[in-house]
Amino acid sequence: MPKLSVTMVDAYGRTTHRVYGLETQVDLATYATVVGAFSTALEAVTDLGVTRMDIILPVVSVDFVATAGGNVDVGATASGLITDGLGKKAATKIPGIKPALVNSDGSVPIETVIATYLAQFEAAGDFTLSDGETIASWLKATLDR
Numbered sequence: 001m002p003k004l005s006v007t008m009v010d011a012y013g014r015t016t017h018r019v020y021g022l023e024t025q026v027d028l029a030t031y032a033t034v035v036g037a038f039s040t041a042l043e044a045v046t047d048l049g050v051t052r053m054d055i056i057l058p059v060v061s062v063d064f065v066a067t068a069g070g071n072v073d074v075g076a077t078a079s080g081l082i083t084d085g086l087g088k089k090a091a092t093k094i095p096g097i098k099p100a101l102v103n104s105d106g107s108v109p110i111e112t113v114i115a116t117y118l119a120q121f122e123a124a125g126d127f128t129l130s131d132g133e134t135i136a137s138w139l140k141a142t143l144d145r
Helices: 028-045 113-119
Strands: 003-009 015-021 049-056 075-082 089-095 135-143
Touching: 003 028, 028 049, 075 113, 089 113, 089 135, 113 135
Parallel strands: none
Antiparallel strands: 003 015, 003 049, 075 089, 075 135
């Protein structure tokens, strides 16, 4: 079931977060209309300000299970040059990286299966980094401390 995530702020700068169930709509434009109407109705009943609204759509995916020894405390960071960033760098995290993908010195070779993952954040990929940026070229990846 789709959800609407709403972040609100009070006059003192404190935030609160609410998640509401949302009926399935036919397209994104209809979701935007429904959320707009909800926002108007919410504004009429609250003194809080809304700082963010996100529509969360569940996606049918192939789930996979954690590997024995998988650890959320272990990860790696890959850094690269931002597309049209004039030399500016950005980074992304690789959560729970597989130990077999890490060299003994803590480096992570980016030309292995890591390249397929990182390609998702390049200009031709379907994902962006948190600031909406894409990567022109990856420089390195290392195991986090």
